[in-house]
Amino acid sequence: MRRSAFVVVAHRLPVDDSVAPDGACEWRRSPGGLVSALHPILRQSPATWVGWAGQTGPARHVPDLDGVHMHSVPLSTEDIAEHYEGFANATLWPLYHDAVEQPVYHRRWWEAYQRINQRYAEAAADLAEPGATVWVQDYHLQLVPGILRELRPDLTIGFFMHVPFPPPELFMQLPRRAELLRGMLGADLIGFQRAQAAHNFAQLAVKVLGLQASDRRIAIGDRIVRVGAFPVSIDTADMASLAASRGVVDRARQLRADLGEPKHVILSVDRMDYTKGIEQRLKAYSELLDSGQVKVRDTVMVQVAVPSRERVEQYKALRERVEREVGRINGEYGRVGEPAIHYLNQPFDRAELAALYRVADIMAVTPLRDGMNLVAKEYVASRVDDTGALVLSEFAGAAAEFTQAYLCNPHDLDGLKAVLMHATRAAPDDVEERMRAMRAHLRAHDIRAWARAYLTALDRTGVLATRLTQA
Numbered sequence: 001m002r003r004s005a006f007v008v009v010a011h012r013l014p015v016d017d018s019v020a021p022d023g024a025c026e027w028r029r030s031p032g033g034l035v036s037a038l039h040p041i042l043r044q045s046p047a048t049w050v051g052w053a054g055q056t057g058p059a060r061h062v063p064d065l066d067g068v069h070m071h072s073v074p075l076s077t078e079d080i081a082e083h084y085e086g087f088a089n090a091t092l093w094p095l096y097h098d099a100v101e102q103p104v105y106h107r108r109w110w111e112a113y114q115r116i117n118q119r120y121a122e123a124a125a126d127l128a129e130p131g132a133t134v135w136v137q138d139y140h141l142q143l144v145p146g147i148l149r150e151l152r153p154d155l156t157i158g159f160f161m162h163v164p165f166p167p168p169e170l171f172m173q174l175p176r177r178a179e180l181l182r183g184m185l186g187a188d189l190i191g192f193q194r195a196q197a198a199h200n201f202a203q204l205a206v207k208v209l210g211l212q213a214s215d216r217r218i219a220i221g222d223r224i225v226r227v228g229a230f231p232v233s234i235d236t237a238d239m240a241s242l243a244a245s246r247g248v249v250d251r252a253r254q255l256r257a258d259l260g261e262p263k264h265v266i267l268s269v270d271r272m273d274y275t276k277g278i279e280q281r282l283k284a285y286s287e288l289l290d291s292g293q294v295k296v297r298d299t300v301m302v303q304v305a306v307p308s309r310e311r312v313e314q315y316k317a318l319r320e321r322v323e324r325e326v327g328r329i330n331g332e333y334g335r336v337g338e339p340a341i342h343y344l345n346q347p348f349d350r351a352e353l354a355a356l357y358r359v360a361d362i363m364a365v366t367p368l369r370d371g372m373n374l375v376a377k378e379y380v381a382s383r384v385d386d387t388g389a390l391v392l393s394e395f396a397g398a399a400a401e402f403t404q405a406y407l408c409n410p411h412d413l414d415g416l417k418a419v420l421m422h423a424t425r426a427a428p429d430d431v432e433e434r435m436r437a438m439r440a441h442l443r444a445h446d447i448r449a450w451a452r453a454y455l456t457a458l459d460r461t462g463v464l465a466t467r468l469t470q471a
């Protein structure tokens with residue numbers, strides 16, 4: 001078995017398989033926030049990624065991706081149903097996103113969560129060379145740091161939570177709250193998107209486990225676990241150069257023509273998820289059409305909603321509601337050849353997404369709660385001529401950085417409508433000034449800066465951080 005000095009452990013491998021034109025199986029880099037975030041770092045350093053290859057049954061061989069060794073963890077249909085769709089996405093996900101949908105608790109899901117975390121931890125323990133650094137990602141694997149610490153005390157262990165971490169009054173609902181906290185505390189450094197999340201975690205360590213804790217350090221046994229905020233980002237330069245490329249510029253021009261050369265294009269790009277505020281946004285838009293503040297001839301809305309977690313009940317129900325509402329709005333306000341909303345529930349490649357971002361005069365990113373929201377960052381990076389208005393929910397992690405966005409509370413429909421209209425009618429100078437400031441921030445705080453900050457804090461010698469982030 002090949003051992004690495006740097007191992008990433010995440011629920012998924014950063015690949016999807018698809019069928020090539022000649023019928024052969026082909027592995028492609030998959031969409032999703034975590035994958036987009038880590039890919040540019042890993043391809044610069046020999047590393048191993050431990051994760052699921054996306055199909056049930058025995059472990060599949062996945063070829064190395066850009067020099068990163070892929071180690072696939074086998075998951076059965078039952079594992080997926082109980083760990084991924086169950087405990088991760090029907091218990092933790094809604095609870096961590098302000099319980100905007102009711103979290104579901106089942107004892108057998110907890111059994112599965114423990115079993116699968118054990119499996120990932122054992123794989124990482126086998127693949128890490130002596131003294132290696134292992135970086136565990138996200139809410140699917142909160143027990144892995146604790147199990148790994150038992151199996152391999154020689155390792156440096158990091159944990160990063162990509163999603164929000166809730167306030168104590170919500171987290172306290174969890175039947176197995178103490179075990180989840182103890183699992184994370186197996187790490188040397190626990191990273192969150194926002195300082196508030198680190199604060200919530202430290203409070204819980206005191207309240208549930210009776211530990212000594214500040215927002216930066218928690219004492220457990222003879223160890224100190226460090227805690228902090230490390231807002232994740234994107235490969236800003238790469239996104240900007242893609243958006244500025246001839247092909248994307250031409251494609252954006254074509255898209256605008258296909259949309260009927262409207263005065264304003266409003267775009268949203270989300271996974272089909274109840275945390276993204278899609279229904280509230282559609283309602284706001286429908287009311288704007290109804291009041292005549294928005295006219296179909298002048299303004300076009302494009303809603304990309306890529307299917308996600310489709311076997312989880314709340315996601316199925318959401319998709320039905322969204323599609324019914326889009327149908328209703330188009331039926332009521334559209335005209336022949338001029339729908340009020342262009343609804344696309346397909347995955348797109350990065351160039352097509354970049355062309356959509358370039359065509360969007362207004363980007364509406366209005367989640368009810370979001371750890372970060374990389375779509376907001378991708379939009380800002382794509383606006384290479386400093387045009388474009390970002391309407392951004394206060395409840396997205398990105399709002400802590402993009403204070404110049406047109407900020408909104410997506411629960412407040414009248415407020416959301418007012419902000420959408422404000423952004424649509426804003427003076428070009430105002431739009432440009434805001435966008436320039438956000439782009440400057442994003443250039444300085446890109447994915448490499450995130451990795452450097454986290455890994456420097458994790459690995460005090462700095463060797464790993466330097467090797468990984470020198471492009």
Ligand code: ADP
Nearest residue numbers: 031032033036270271306346347348373374375
């Ligand atoms: P989340 O992590 O909840 O999915 P983010 O906004 O942080 O939300 O990340 C979403 C990622 O998925 C972005 O990198 C975005 O470009 C990508 N993405 C979103 N929609 C699509 C789509 N239709 N096709 C391909 N990639 C998509």
Ligand code: F6P
Nearest residue numbers: 032033034035138162163308309
């Ligand atoms: O950001 C949270 C997250 O679960 C990421 O780990 C993942 O890339 C994204 O949402 C998409 O979710 P899923 O892997 O369930 O499709």
